[in-house]
Amino acid sequence: MDFEVRRDRRPQGPRKLARERAAYLQLVNEGYSYKEACQIVGVNPRTGKRWRNGRNPVGKHKGAPPITAAEPPLLPSSPRPPSRYLHEEDRIVIADRRREGASVRDIARELERSPSTISRELRRNAHPASGEYRPHAAQRRCDERRPRPKASKIAVNSELRRFVQHHLDLCWSPEQISNALKKRFPDRPEMHVVHETIYQALYIQARGGLRREVAAALRTGRAMRKPHRQADRRRSRAVKDMVNISQRPAEVADRAVPGHWEGDLIIGKDGKSVIGTLVERATRYVMLLHLPATHDAVSVRDALVHTVGTLPAHLVMSLTWDQGSEMAAHRSFTIATNIPVYFCDPASPWQRGSNENTNGLLRQYFPKGTDLSVHDRDRLEAVAAELNSRPRKTLGWETPAERLAKLLTSSE
Structure with a gap:
């Protein structure tokens, strides 16, 4: 095919790509894949996706509906190049x-x-x-x-839509909802959707019929997807007599033995308020430290001693932390509890992966830039209980509370 619309690939400015849109739609209707149609017309695949599904208004950018068959055909019928589809x-x-x-x-x-x-x-x-x-x-x-764009499964099934909306209101993730649908309706494939379908229903205009405010129930709180970028590197802080994570027993790394915890602080507005977080590596069970006044080394140590004291000794065998100054009193914590503390390498958050993931989940309850001192101990316990009652993919869709209960029962 000798169709060439855009030899000049410079930004088009305000000029509308009417010819390209019509040509793209015609190619898709003739059976070309989305990628092939974009290559022939000369546009980025993301542009083709916006043409198919429409675009929500964001900031100064106006929204746009999906393109329809009303666009006049611009391409003559001609022999097709090799395609993944049969013609x-x-x-x-x-x-x-x-x-x-x-x-x-x-x-x-x-x-x-x-x-x-x-x-x-x-x-x-x-x-x-x-x-x-x-x-x-x-x-x-x-x-x-193969009509394009296809109606979303969530949009045409009111029962499915209500189920998804209800569990988003309960702060379940799309992947958790997808798995719950398979368990709740094992013999009804019309009630099964993958988590990507739920994201599409929330992020793309007219794709799922979900209420737009339901997007606020996502843990990120975003109405649009955000690309992953490399996190800013943090400077290491000197803590005396640190025991490096490389000296931690091998049984901690493979999560074979419960009782090894990871800890950190989540910071509030202007760095003036914090909440301490503890996550058990094997069960992903979460406990929160109440630090309403200050988060100096002594306050953090005392909160840790109080919190770990509520657990059986065999379920608190080690603690892994980053090199924050709040752990300057780690030696006195170890003396008081007989629990060794291991410190991660600088700028290596993946060495406390469970804790970092949990801190991200907690930001749904304690957003960045807010005053965390307003949350009392009862509120922290309620949030931890809700988080511990969510099914986790890494636990075979059991909840952390169920896993911990099994450990407690087996030790009796």
Whole structure:
């Protein structure tokens, strides 16, 4: 195909890409993949995605509806380049060769396709009553199954939509909701969606019919996705007599033995208020330290001693922390509790991965830039209890509270 719209790839400014949009839509309707259509028209795949699904208004940028078939066709019919999809010409060859008695592998070799592609085509698009393969009817069936853009599964199923909305209101993640749907409705595939479908329903205009305010229930609180960037590196702080994480027993690293904890602080507005966090590595059980007045080394030590004292001794065997000055009194903590403290390397948050992940979850309850001193001890216990009652993928969809209860029962 000799269609070339954009030889000049400089930014287009306010000029609308009307011809490109119409050409892109025509190519998609003719059976090209999204990626192929973008390559032919000369646009970024993200641009094609915005054309298909529309765009929400963000800041100064206006929203836009999805493109429709009303756009006039701009491309003449012409022989297609190789595509991952079968075209009508391919289906005519399949029908002719089947009447001649050719095998599936012979047809696949002639069309330069996988034998499974031909086998699947014959199975899916043959006449439902007679089983005869008719190429033009097969093409119609294929076209009917592939309208673009497709209606979202969540948008057309009110029961599914209510289930998703309810659990988002309970602060469940889309992946947790997806797994809960499979467990709750094992024999109803119309109630099964992957977590990406839920994200699409929240982030993309007119894709899912979910209330826009439900997006606030996501842990990030964002209405748009944010690309991952490398985190700012933190300067190490000197803590005397530190025991490095490299000297931590191997049983801690593989999470085979419960009782090893990771800790950190989450910081409030202007660095004036904090909440301490503790996470057990094997069960992901969370405990929060109440630090309403100050977070100096003595206050953190006393809060840690009080908190770990509520647990059986065999469930508190070590503590891993970063090199923050709040742990300057770690030696006196170890003397008081007989619990060794290990310190991570500078700028290495992955060495306390469970704790870092949990701190991200807690930000849904304690947003950045807010005063954390307003939360009393009862509020912290309620948040920890809610977090410990959420099913976790890494625990086989058990909750941290269930895992900890099993440990406590087995030790009795």
